[in-house]
Amino acid sequence: MIKQVSVFLENKKGRLSEALEILHKNDINLRSLTIAETTDYGILRLIPNKPEQAAEKLKEAGFVVNQTKVLAIEVNDSPGSMLTVIKGLSMSDIDIEYSYCCLPVHEHKVVIILKVSDSEKAIELLRQSSCAKLIEAEAFA
Amino acid sequence: MYWNKRIETMSRDELMYIQNERLQKMLRRIYHNVPFYRSQFQSVDLAPEDITEISDLSKLPFTTKQDLRDSYPYGLFAAPLSEIVRIHASSGTTGKPTVVGYTREDISNWAELCARAFVAAGADSNSVVQVSYGYGLFTGGLGIHYGAEKLGASVIPMSGGNTERQIMLMKDFHSTLLACTPSYAIYLAEAIEQYGIDPGEIKLKSGIFGAEPWSENMRKKIEERLHISAHDIYGLSEIMGPGVAIECQCKNGMHIWEDHFLPEIIDPNTLEPLPYGAPGELVFTTLTKEGIPVLRYRTRDLSVLHKEVCECGRTHVRMERVSGRSDDMLIIRGVNVFPSQIESVLMEFGNVEPHYLLIVTREGTLDNLEIQIELSEELFSDRISNLEELERKIKQKIHSVLQISAKIRLVEPKSIPRSEGKAKRVIDKRNLQGE
Numbered sequence: 256m257i258k259q260v261s262v263f264l265e266n267k268k269g270r271l272s273e274a275l276e277i278l279h280k281n282d283i284n285l286r287s288l289t290i291a292e293t294t295d296y297g298i299l300r301l302i303p304n305k306p307e308q309a310a311e312k313l314k315e316a317g318f319v320v321n322q323t324k325v326l327a328i329e330v331n332d333s334p335g336s337m338l339t340v341i342k343g344l345s346m347s348d349i350d351i352e353y354s355y356c357c358l359p360v361h362e363h364k365v366v367i368i369l370k371v372s373d374s375e376k377a378i379e380l381l382r383q384s385s386c387a388k389l390i391e392a393e394a395f396a
Numbered sequence: 397m398y399w400n401k402r403i404e405t406m407s408r409d410e411l412m413y414i415q416n417e418r419l420q421k422m423l424r425r426i427y428h429n430v431p432f433y434r435s436q437f438q439s440v441d442l443a444p445e446d447i448t449e450i451s452d453l454s455k456l457p458f459t460t461k462q463d464l465r466d467s468y469p470y471g472l473f474a475a476p477l478s479e480i481v482r483i484h485a486s487s488g489t490t491g492k493p494t495v496v497g498y499t500r501e502d503i504s505n506w507a508e509l510c511a512r513a514f515v516a517a518g519a520d521s522n523s524v525v526q527v528s529y530g531y532g533l534f535t536g537g538l539g540i541h542y543g544a545e546k547l548g549a550s551v552i553p554m555s556g557g558n559t560e561r562q563i564m565l566m567k568d569f570h571s572t573l574l575a576c577t578p579s580y581a582i583y584l585a586e587a588i589e590q591y592g593i594d595p596g597e598i599k600l601k602s603g604i605f606g607a608e609p610w611s612e613n614m615r616k617k618i619e620e621r622l623h624i625s626a627h628d629i630y631g632l633s634e635i636m637g638p639g640v641a642i643e644c645q646c647k648n649g650m651h652i653w654e655d656h657f658l659p660e661i662i663d664p665n666t667l668e669p670l671p672y673g674a675p676g677e678l679v680f681t682t683l684t685k686e687g688i689p690v691l692r693y694r695t696r697d698l699s700v701l702h703k704e705v706c707e708c709g710r711t712h713v714r715m716e717r718v719s720g721r722s723d724d725m726l727i728i729r730g731v732n733v734f735p736s737q738i739e740s741v742l743m744e745f746g747n748v749e750p751h752y753l754l755i756v757t758r759e760g761t762l763d764n765l766e767i768q769i770e771l772s773e774e775l776f777s778d779r780i781s782n783l784e785e786l787e788r789k790i791k792q793k794i795h796s797v798l799q800i801s802a803k804i805r806l807v808e809p810k811s812i813p814r815s816e817g818k819a820k821r822v823i824d825k826r827n828l829q830g831e
């Protein structure tokens with residue numbers, strides 16, 4: 256599993272760039288960045304190469320931050336590969352809370368981030384899968 | 397026109413003579429009947445006999461809402477329950493309500509003062525009075541009701557709500573005077589327009605409106621839309637209920653019925669009495685109340701007193717429209733809201749020292765409350781649904797405590813302005829005075 260850093264962002268001008276500025280200044284690289292939003296605020300979800308440091312620096316700057324473990328899985332960059340994974344999880348009654356894409360680690364592969372209801376069960380399942388491979392934090396460091 | 401011309405227009409000297417007489421009697425009553433007041437006298441080493449003039453009153457301690465709460469339910473009653481014929485209680489605050497009791501004489505005086513108010517607002521025995529204040533523990537409905545009956549008017553005890561029916565009866569019964577909160581008056585006016593009712597079918601001539609803050613601008617709106625003369629009425633259950641003061645046709649302040657109440661204005665910080673014309677906090681001592689007389693009760697309402705004789709001929713002092721509160725209480729849709737209540741709700745959600753800001757706005761006639769809450773790390777989640785659930789729970793809890801619906805808005809830490817000393821908790825954008 257890998258660490259995702261989530262940041263609470265009010266929908267105010269310049270807040271996102273302030274957060275990114277902090278990461279840039281501390282030489283932190285991002286593998287992925289997404290925002291889940293409502294009308295009043297958003298949750299910025301980051302996969303940084305140095306999650307601990309990213310969280311610490313953002314906190315110092317006054318952001319509300321939390322770290323969550325999420326699954327990173329590598330699938331083939333081809334039609335239907337993601338479907339197979341999702342179907343497998345669904346058949347084992349594992350719910351997907353959210354999901355988004357991440358920069359690839361290997362050529363012709365895609366990395367997908369998944370937050371699921373039961374990570375342990377999901378990991379067990381994915382280990383047996385021939386079409387998906389779990390990516391560990393070291394791949395992003 | 398007066399209800400009680402002799403009293404309402406008597407010279408100020410004569411009025412002060414009556415006040416002094418009644419004050420002596422009242423002080424002896426509370427000293428002998430209420431242990432709380434006896435200890436209040438003792439705390440300043442005085443006995444009722446030491447207060448020989450009205451100006452001596454400032455030597456005695458104040459009474460606060462907290463004192464009333466602490467003596468829940470009957471601790472401050474100066475009459476036995478066998479003599480109490482009515483009990484009212486205030487709502488909208490945390491914990492125990494404040495309870496007030498009335499003897500037969502109190503109810504009779506209250507009706508007298510409300511009858512004076514009705515006449516000052518242009519009513520007489522031919523009037524048809526529609527009482528759209530809530531009936532029940534709240535003093536509004538019944539207080540006004542008895543006054544209108546005493547006047548000999550025909551009273552329609554509508555109570556609040558059910559707007560369509562309110563308007564139907566107003567039209568069919570030819571109501572000539574409406575008594576309700578000012579915001580409900582505007583709401584009714586809008587509804588009458590919406591229903592496409594011919595204004596000629598509504599016979600209203602005047603209205604007495606109170607129980608919440610309102611502005612000159614609102615008065616104008618009510619008067620134009622309902623084609624009536626709108627009068628501000630003041631009162632609070634701790635002193636009596638509605639009818640403590642009323643605006644006459646001159647509308648240059650509300651006459652406080654000084655033969656029953658002794659008003660003072662104090663500096664809310666130094667607690668020193670202020671002269672006429674100076675803005676400060678209103679303090680009342682009741683002069684005739686038997687059930688629950690109060691000594692120097694701090695209303696927390698900010699106003700100014702004027703003693704010049706009014707053009708209407710009434711000599712009783714006029715208090716200006718209440719301009720605000722000396723504590724941080726807000727009145728939102730008729731409900732008393734203290735920021736501390738909201739703070740205690742937030743503390744239940746794991747915010748040890750919650751940073752929040754209440755923003756009150758008025759859209760049309762409806763008050764809206766937004767509660768901004770700085771999100772703490774422990775409440776934060778990487779899932780929107782969790783945050784939405786948190787907002788929903790806070791909203792629900794606030795509603796169950798305050799009976800009002802608030803918009804909950806999560807904000808980033810440190811985004812609510814801090815100022816030295818007291819944290820800014822409230823932004824009231826309703827502009828109740830300056831509109």
Ligand SMILES: [Zn+2]
Nearest residue numbers: 644646706708
């Ligand atoms: Zn007058």
